[in-house]
Amino acid sequence: MNAASSSPSSSSSSSLGTVTATAAAPFGTRLLGRTGLSVGPLGLGSSYGLPGSEVERAFERGVRFFLWGSRRRAGFGEGLRAIAKRRREDMVIAIQSYTRMASLMPWSVDRALKALGTDYVDVLGLAWWNGPVPQRLIDAALRLRDKGKIRHLMISGHHRPTFDRFIADPAVDLLMLRYNAAHPGAEREIFPRLGAPRQGTIAFTATRWGTLMDPRYLPAGEPPPRATDCYRFALSNPNVDVCLSGPKDARELDAALDAVSEGPMDEAELAWMRRVGAAVRASTVKKSQISALEIIDKLASFSFCGPKQLTSG
């Protein structure tokens, strides 16, 4: 279920101008793929310093997916604790573990449970896998699931061809992937290959680390996208269940929430975002880099998956 909720036609005003479109109903509540969890379209990440009161306001506005991620800001945690006290079953808390040692995983999960004052998290993400995830780590996560400390297993990565392996693993219910106007490659390499019933999908880097809104990279004659437009672009793809956002304050949160109320982009807006995305990407292309974690993974598994394939979009 990923359809926008049906409400009367409304107008949306991207930077491209104000368009009155029948398709501009808000993005609706949806199921998070085969997990059966019900979520709003927007997710919130803990990394950018959103105060707890704003995290609570986001919940009141329909945000249900919260990533207690790699940078765990105290205020964000306070917000999650406050919501969990009242409405734990109505929120989806996701945590991430970057560990490559199965023995550390229970400690890492217990630490998050303690910090958030909850008995379980809905989602444990095994993070930054650009090659196969060793079975010992999947098994460690499943043991935590058996104990009731986590409910669903997610994997995140940047190397799209490796997603075939994650998709083939029945233990993995959720995928977290890069998808934005400058990196639309998931449209070709991941979305058509999702399972049935399909995995839940979380898109990250909608603003491409802010570069999609940076006037320095904007092609001549194109209006600049707002953050709102970046989130709308990702959410306009029906294969995206949740688009993560990283607002740091009330103003940026409002911009993210606007994406929900403005709803899907029309063809002209999508084409504009793709033109901007291609130009931004061309102006900022970096030589492929290999991270410390990837070196560790390769040494540990002796698996030679290809380099990160980001050049083709």
Ligand SMILES: NC(=O)c1ccc[n+]([C@@H]2O[C@H](COP(=O)([O-])OP(=O)(O)OC[C@H]3O[C@@H](n4cnc5c(N)ncnc54)[C@H](OP(=O)(O)O)[C@@H]3O)[C@@H](O)[C@H]2O)c1
């Ligand atoms: N597991 C993984 O592999 C992975 C990968 C990527 C991201 N994540 C997580 O996903 C979460 C969300 O990160 P994201 O990169 O996807 O979020 P995002 O919302 O696409 O990007 C956040 C960036 O956008 C800017 N921004 C946000 N709202 C804005 C607004 N209204 N106006 C102008 N600039 C705005 C922020 O800039 P300012 O700070 O300057 O305001 C920030 O640099 C984070 O918790 C992150 O840790 C995980």
